[in-house]
Amino acid sequence: HLFLIAMSRVNKKTTFNFFNYKWSKVPDWAEATESIYRSWYLKRYGYGTLRGLAGFLKDKARIMEAGCGLARDSKMFAEANPNAKVVAVDQSRESLRVAQEILRELPNCSVFRADLTDFEYPHKFDFISCDQVIHHIPDVGKTLKNLFGKLNPGGVINFSFCRKKNKLRDHVDDLIMDKAASMSPDELWGFSVKVTEFGRALHGLDIKNVRFENKKYEDIQRFVHNNLFRCWYNPSIDFRLSVSSNYDWFSNNPRFGARDVRKIIKDYIKNYKLLRFFEDDATISVSLKKLL
Numbered sequence: 001h002l003f004l005i006a007m008s009r010v011n012k013k014t015t016f017n018f019f020n021y022k023w024s025k026v027p028d029w030a031e032a033t034e035s036i037y038r039s040w041y042l043k044r045y046g047y048g049t050l051r052g053l054a055g056f057l058k059d060k061a062r063i064m065e066a067g068c069g070l071a072r073d074s075k076m077f078a079e080a081n082p083n084a085k086v087v088a089v090d091q092s093r094e095s096l097r098v099a100q101e102i103l104r105e106l107p108n109c110s111v112f113r114a115d116l117t118d119f120e121y122p123h124k125f126d127f128i129s130c131d132q133v134i135h136h137i138p139d140v141g142k143t144l145k146n147l148f149g150k151l152n153p154g155g156v157i158n159f160s161f162c163r164k165k166n167k168l169r170d171h172v173d174d175l176i177m178d179k180a181a182s183m184s185p186d187e188l189w190g191f192s193v194k195v196t197e198f199g200r201a202l203h204g205l206d207i208k209n210v211r212f213e214n215k216k217y218e219d220i221q222r223f224v225h226n227n228l229f230r231c232w233y234n235p236s237i238d239f240r241l242s243v244s245s246n247y248d249w250f251s252n253n254p255r256f257g258a259r260d261v262r263k264i265i266k267d268y269i270k271n272y273k274l275l276r277f278f279e280d281d282a283t284i285s286v287s288l289k290k291l292l
Helices: 002-007 012-025 034-044 050-057 072-080 093-102 140-148 167-180 185-204 220-227 239-250 258-268
Strands: 062-066 085-090 109-113 125-130 151-162 208-212 215-219 272-279 283-290
Touching (some): 012 093, 012 239, 034 050, 034 072, 072 093, 072 109, 072 125, 085 093, 093 109, 125 140, 140 258, 167 239, 185 239, 215 220, 258 272
Parallel strands (some): 062 125, 085 109
Antiparallel strands (some): 272 283
């Protein structure tokens, strides 16, 4: 499987090094992108609105955000159900330091430092969310199995994988990621600035409603970004935040196809019900319920 080759490049030490650098460059990432990512999360997992999420969480007494980063989703869960105990888990000391600050006014939240692949916790959970995280971990199947084992019977886990694009875009990504592995975080950030400037220049051309192979794209920047070359740019957020998104990607994001994800679930998870399997241009998002 090609995704196994991609996963072989994942190194925890390198991942933390790059991510700690990112959090130092954009400590406001979670707050500044909160509205965008909340809407995306609610769409992908089928809740639709914050009210829909609150309805889902109303009977969830213990909630975990696995791989919390700056704990943006932990904050959303804690606000949606103030009676739940929400635990934000990450292995990065730097991200947990910022997460604690973000969650300081939410008494139902706590942080916990752990390796998601192999950790123990004194309680089981009714809901675990591991969004935009698991592809950064070397042993995806073992990690997913470990998290699923932390659920109470009847509990639900949400998780997502970065989605494969096409042969050309994936090949370009792989070449750049291989090179990025030998770069320092500062060098990769500099490269990401240039990539983002290119995305901004494409956006500035104002070529809208691009059609290709029965699909419509908002403008030429989105078309190039999705099909040819990663050059994310969002004019509605600070330029640094678009840079950090490209930096995050090139620091190593293995991509998966739907068949890859279904095989991982089949090989590592037992006694479950598939609640949702959703694909968009960027991710494959999955919800599983642990059967009684």
